[in-house]
Amino acid sequence: MPELPEVETTRRGIAPLILGRSVVAIDVREKRLRWPVAPQLKRLVGTSIDAVRRRAKYLLLDSEQGSVIMHLGMSGSLRVVPCDVPPSVHDHVDIVFDNRTCLRLRDPRRFGAVLWSRDPLQHKLLKSLGPEPFDAVFDGVYLHARAKGRKAAVKSLLMDGRVVVGVGNIYASESLHAAGIHPRRAAGRIALPRYQRLSDAVREILTQAIGFGGTTLRDFSRADGKPGYFRHELAVYDRAGQPCPACGTALRQETIGQRSTYYCPRCQH
DNA sequence: ATGGTCCCCTGACCGC
């Protein structure tokens, strides 16, 4: 579910509510997520949350004992609620604070994760990740270099976390449309100026999406329970058959790398 | 290394 804008929206929503708070209890009602919920989570009890960071689509909660690494998978969301609010079936984990609130993880599909590390950026799942889209190294020259010789679809390149992080299925389609690039085009056969447009488009789209609080299609909700409103700004995603906002041509849907892909056959080459 | 496929899981939706 959540791509970078949704995870960042979540981070910004929960951070002011949990930063500096002391943890008084951990309540794991269902430990069977993608991997078992890390038993070390209990080490948070008696410490406080010193920082709430994001790396790629991971959220990192830092304490003096170590860091929680959270991933929301396809259907995860986090809310801060009064701890006497009864959890629903898919509310799997609570981190309970001293002010009678808790950080509550909901994840119906259980593709998410709650892991633990002393040095989260060096964790196996994080250490080989590519740059953040907002990092200065992510530009047209970088993308062009990483694409050299690659025959796979440019959309797959954009969604490859070793190349750049945070761009998931929605924003890959949106960015390619904004840049006028056909999603199926072989990555190694796109010229530098077009990659410059693409890297600009990725940053632009992600920035806008964060401004709207992310995109809610079904599961995603922000820390306050509200949906993200970028859904109304989507140009192509989930709009097969509808007119391209730029040229009016009917948008198409195809499958690339097992994922639904949306594009305009006229604007994108 | 690269590219392609499968799968983890629950729920919503659609056609019959």
Place this chain on the structure above:
DNA sequence: TGCGGTCAGGGGACCA
């Protein structure tokens, strides 16, 4: 109303 099939925002594991 029930039932089966399809699809969903991620990404690790495995194969050639």
